Amino acid sequence: MKIYTTRLTGAAWILVSLFWATGNLLWATPQQTIGGTVTDTQQNPIPGVSIRLLNSNTGTQTDLQGEFSIQAQPTDTLSISYLGFKPLTLPVGNQTTFTIELQQDVTALGEVTINAGYYNTTRREQTGSIARVTAEEIERQPVTNPLAALQGRMPGVFITQNTGVPGGGFQVQIRGQNSLRAEGNEPLYIIDGVPYSSEGIGDASTNTAIVGDISPLNTIDPASIASIEVLKDADATAIYGSRGANGVVLITTKKGSAGDTRFQVGYRYGVAQVTSHLELLNTQQYLEVRREAFANDGITDYPANAYDVNGTWDENRYTDWQKVFIGGSAAYTDVDASVSGGSEQTRFRLGGNYHRETTVYPGDFAYQKLGIQSHVGHTGLDGKFSLDLSNSFSYQRNSLPGTSLLSNMLRLAPNAPQLYTEEGNLNWENSTWTNPLSQFEKTYLSDTYNLVTNLKISYQILPGLLVSSSFGYTDIRFNDELAQPHTQYDPALGYDSSRSMITKSQNFRKSWIAEPQLNYTKQIKDFKLDVLAGTTLQNQISNALQYAGLGFSNNNLISNLGSANAVAIGNDTQTQYKYSALYGRINLAFEDRYYLNLTGRRDGSSRFGPGKQFSNFGAVGASWIFSSEEGINDLAFLSFGKLRGSYGSTGNDQIGDYQYLDTYTLTGSTYGGISVLEPSRLFNPDFSWETTRKLELALETGFFDDRLLFTAAWYRNRSSNQLVGIPLPASTGFSSVQANLNATVENRGWEFSLTGIPINTEKLHWETNLNLSISRNELLAFPDLEGSTYANQYVIGEPLNIRKTYRYEGIDTETGLFQFTDFNEDGNLTAQDDRESIKDLNPVFFGGIQNSLRYKNFSLDFLVQVVKQDNYRGMYLTGYPGSLGSQTPNVLDRWQQAGDEASYQKYTSGRDIYVVLSYLRYNQSDAMITDASYIRLKNISLSYSLPQDILPGITGEFFLQGQNLLTITSYEGFDPESIYISSLPPLQVFTTGVRFNF
Numbered sequence: 001m002k003i004y005t006t007r008l009t010g011a012a013w014i015l016v017s018l019f020w021a022t023g024n025l026l027w028a029t030p031q032q033t034i035g036g037t038v039t040d041t042q043q044n045p046i047p048g049v050s051i052r053l054l055n056s057n058t059g060t061q062t063d064l065q066g067e068f069s070i071q072a073q074p075t076d077t078l079s080i081s082y083l084g085f086k087p088l089t090l091p092v093g094n095q096t097t098f099t100i101e102l103q104q105d106v107t108a109l110g111e112v113t114i115n116a117g118y119y120n121t122t123r124r125e126q127t128g129s130i131a132r133v134t135a136e137e138i139e140r141q142p143v144t145n146p147l148a149a150l151q152g153r154m155p156g157v158f159i160t161q162n163t164g165v166p167g168g169g170f171q172v173q174i175r176g177q178n179s180l181r182a183e184g185n186e187p188l189y190i191i192d193g194v195p196y197s198s199e200g201i202g203d204a205s206t207n208t209a210i211v212g213d214i215s216p217l218n219t220i221d222p223a224s225i226a227s228i229e230v231l232k233d234a235d236a237t238a239i240y241g242s243r244g245a246n247g248v249v250l251i252t253t254k255k256g257s258a259g260d261t262r263f264q265v266g267y268r269y270g271v272a273q274v275t276s277h278l279e280l281l282n283t284q285q286y287l288e289v290r291r292e293a294f295a296n297d298g299i300t301d302y303p304a305n306a307y308d309v310n311g312t313w314d315e316n317r318y319t320d321w322q323k324v325f326i327g328g329s330a331a332y333t334d335v336d337a338s339v340s341g342g343s344e345q346t347r348f349r350l351g352g353n354y355h356r357e358t359t360v361y362p363g364d365f366a367y368q369k370l371g372i373q374s375h376v377g378h379t380g381l382d383g384k385f386s387l388d389l390s391n392s393f394s395y396q397r398n399s400l401p402g403t404s405l406l407s408n409m410l411r412l413a414p415n416a417p418q419l420y421t422e423e424g425n426l427n428w429e430n431s432t433w434t435n436p437l438s439q440f441e442k443t444y445l446s447d448t449y450n451l452v453t454n455l456k457i458s459y460q461i462l463p464g465l466l467v468s469s470s471f472g473y474t475d476i477r478f479n480d481e482l483a484q485p486h487t488q489y490d491p492a493l494g495y496d497s498s499r500s501m502i503t504k505s506q507n508f509r510k511s512w513i514a515e516p517q518l519n520y521t522k523q524i525k526d527f528k529l530d531v532l533a534g535t536t537l538q539n540q541i542s543n544a545l546q547y548a549g550l551g552f553s554n555n556n557l558i559s560n561l562g563s564a565n566a567v568a569i570g571n572d573t574q575t576q577y578k579y580s581a582l583y584g585r586i587n588l589a590f591e592d593r594y595y596l597n598l599t600g601r602r603d604g605s606s607r608f609g610p611g612k613q614f615s616n617f618g619a620v621g622a623s624w625i626f627s628s629e630e631g632i633n634d635l636a637f638l639s640f641g642k643l644r645g646s647y648g649s650t651g652n653d654q655i656g657d658y659q660y661l662d663t664y665t666l667t668g669s670t671y672g673g674i675s676v677l678e679p680s681r682l683f684n685p686d687f688s689w690e691t692t693r694k695l696e697l698a699l700e701t702g703f704f705d706d707r708l709l710f711t712a713a714w715y716r717n718r719s720s721n722q723l724v725g726i727p728l729p730a731s732t733g734f735s736s737v738q739a740n741l742n743a744t745v746e747n748r749g750w751e752f753s754l755t756g757i758p759i760n761t762e763k764l765h766w767e768t769n770l771n772l773s774i775s776r777n778e779l780l781a782f783p784d785l786e787g788s789t790y791a792n793q794y795v796i797g798e799p800l801n802i803r804k805t806y807r808y809e810g811i812d813t814e815t816g817l818f819q820f821t822d823f824n825e826d827g828n829l830t831a832q833d834d835r836e837s838i839k840d841l842n843p844v845f846f847g848g849i850q851n852s853l854r855y856k857n858f859s860l861d862f863l864v865q866v867v868k869q870d871n872y873r874g875m876y877l878t879g880y881p882g883s884l885g886s887q888t889p890n891v892l893d894r895w896q897q898a899g900d901e902a903s904y905q906k907y908t909s910g911r912d913i914y915v916v917l918s919y920l921r922y923n924q925s926d927a928m929i930t931d932a933s934y935i936r937l938k939n940i941s942l943s944y945s946l947p948q949d950i951l952p953g954i955t956g957e958f959f960l961q962g963q964n965l966l967t968i969t970s971y972e973g974f975d976p977e978s979i980y981i982s983s984l985p986p987l988q989v990f991t992t993g994v995r996f997n998f
Helices: 010-027 135-139 145-149 234-244 283-297 322-327 405-408 436-441 913-923
Strands: 032-040 050-053 058-061 065-074 077-081 088-090 098-104 113-115 120-122 130-134 157-161 170-174 188-191 194-196 225-231 248-253 258-275 328-341 346-358 366-379 385-400 443-462 467-486 503-522 527-548 565-591 592-603 614-626 638-652 661-670 673-679 690-702 707-718 722-727 734-742 742-760 762-779 803-804 807-813 819-820 837-840 845-855 859-868 870-872 930-931 934-946 957-967 986-998
Touching: 032 258, 058 065, 077 098, 077 385, 088 098, 113 225, 120 614, 130 135, 135 225, 145 157, 145 170, 145 225, 157 346, 157 734, 188 234, 194 443, 194 503, 194 707, 234 248, 234 592, 234 614, 234 638, 234 690, 322 405, 328 986, 592 638, 707 930, 819 913
Parallel strands: 032 098, 188 248
Antiparallel strands: 032 065, 050 058, 050 077, 077 088, 113 120, 130 225, 157 170, 188 194, 225 248, 258 328, 258 986, 328 346, 346 366, 366 385, 385 443, 443 467, 467 503, 503 527, 527 565, 565 592, 592 614, 614 638, 638 690, 661 673, 690 707, 707 742, 722 734, 742 762, 762 845, 803 837, 807 819, 845 859, 859 934, 870 930, 934 957, 957 986
16 A cells, blocks of 8 residues: 655645534534443443544543543444443434443353352353353343243253143243252242242142242342352352252342443233143034044943033034133233432342233133342442342232133033033033033132342452352242132032032242351462352251131131131141251362362251261363463463363251151141141151262363354253152051161263354344254163062163153054054063153253344343253143044044054943043153243344433433243143143243333
């Protein structure tokens, strides 16, 4: 390139200067002072942010309160940048006051703070495996439970939703199933430093519309969460000892920050519905199946109770019962608001939320949630003393029907009677059926109160030496009642209110925890030392009481037990759990590229007998940032490279309380006027902790200035000393005794994550994230498995979540019956000897692809979830074809005469015992397990941010959001994620809303 220059004489310089000055006076736009505040997405002011004018290349920085001011013209463009946050450009225009929010940049590895529980770290420095979801990702999803916001976003974290009923539970597995006991695989949840029991609270049998326990995490408002971190490997979890065996979920709520008082208000409204329905037989097809079944059984005169085919019911009538029972739309309303601010010394935040959600069922049912969150933080003038107090209170009310409508719906014939008479009363059709809507005569109501509070106090007694203590308290109360008035029965039975009944339960769980600790940091030339030591004291008390009232003079008095003719009180149980620990961490960094992390913990639990209550756990983690090495750091394409690994052990005491003691239970009977007790558990003080040993190796890389990040991790977890019930002979009077079993379970797999920014221009920003998990669960050892009661459940060398089934071989063309493999060739099919076909129900792989696009003021975010798995198919739902109840069209391809080749055996009305037995074996065969893989557009969010100059000092956003929008699957049931036939599948949700900050 050539550069041409010209030398001007003195006279020429004078003429040019005069011309330039005149032009400025005549045409230049006068400058004005503009200013504002720069914060993060939680409204925390950011000091030291660079503010530059692109036109004149002049600039300034924000002060300690995140405020700035600068002289600018309307034609100027502001360029805002700060390490750890995404850069931003804004036109000045006629606006003089700016409120600017910066978003964290996930590619800024050394700046984004990661919560590791007892300490903080960064992506660059972490030696363990920690996955993270931010508040922005959570807010883009219309979810009521924070666990739903994690689905498909984290490698190694597999979450399934049990039901689409509001308030229902989730199943969470972090790197597979470690324990033989299903209840021993829950992760540890910690909210603002306070452990939160993962045990569901409530009686699932009281409300069978909810599969499994009601999720306790429903009490947390997703809008109040700042971030969720999931700790997975030994380095990250060993400091939690026995509580971290199955991983740790850290939930951090939003906090107050210094600066002007800021207000935030959000509103969201939407609808939800069931998108997947079963294809069922119409009336003519159904009657054809029923008549052929009776004919096969040699019955020509239909029984009196075969109302569907004997002419009692209209044979031309057809009702789509799926549309009637689950074809409605649920309404979804969310409101949240917060105020925050304060000075450098004292900061505060107060927030509240309200949520209401109805159901797709017919009737007026609703789930409501109200919450209040607060935070106060204070720092002394000298910066040595600090105090943080966080509180969260929530109240839930659930009036969902107390039974599952799906199971009732699938038992109906398509020509069953109408639900209501012309007068609007329940139709009993001359006592020929039980009207399924009679269940709505029952009323269910539950109230849940939840309080979580945490106080943390710290003081720097010497340079680098910090003493602190955390005090936490939780209180959750669950009360519910199921009222069953006599009006639920057919009036022809002649029942009155003396048959009315109410069942109530009261449950509460209180816990407190105290954790004092010392933290010492020291920089010695190229060495940095960080030492942490602390202790934990925890106490938890749980109480449950069930009672019932029967017979009332009037149904209006049904909630008053004092009006009942008889009152029965169930077991009033109270349990106490005590836990204590000593823990420590030593972290050593050298030249900001070599890191060594040592953690250890000694745990004590009241769930074990004398001499077995304490155990030691620990881990070592190390990492090497090889991209900082001489020679490698000259590679232009490689911006970051790290190798890390960890090994350690954690424990598990999730067996319930008092398992080692002799216990007795009330029988409900009396002898001589005295209540009778019976032994319910045998004394065994010799069992102790389950132990999980975790090994991980990982590679983390960044390319092209970290615009492309790639992580690959391999892990292997081995859990031994399994806590299970050892079977006992019936002569002992007990089926089992709690003990350790020398069985070993292994989980191993690969986890991959890829983050890229394909486009990053002033107008358009595109970021994509991909994660993939490939896992394998295997039972490595089980002494004397073949001779135990577990022989039909487990196989050495196979996963825990398998089903031993009959091997289906098709239809016998001569007899028309299902055929199965006789493995021992003895001529008889038995469950013990011939259920040898093994089907693995664990996911083969799972993952997600997330994309975020920003164009000017528009944002588009969407997540696609992918799962490869097998599971039970949702067909032949109500019994063998030919019996009363719905069926799918698959059964029409049936055997009718010798020589027929068909996919289904001949029909029966129930009289042919061989056909019924064959059907039962079919349901226990591998024919019932099918591909349940799916690709799901899990959520999508489209938003528009108001330009800064429309409402000075106010930032606003309008958005459209959707959940479970599209599912691509070959699965034949309601939904491949939630396969329970009796539960509502996850709903498709559409919402629209607004959010303002001012």
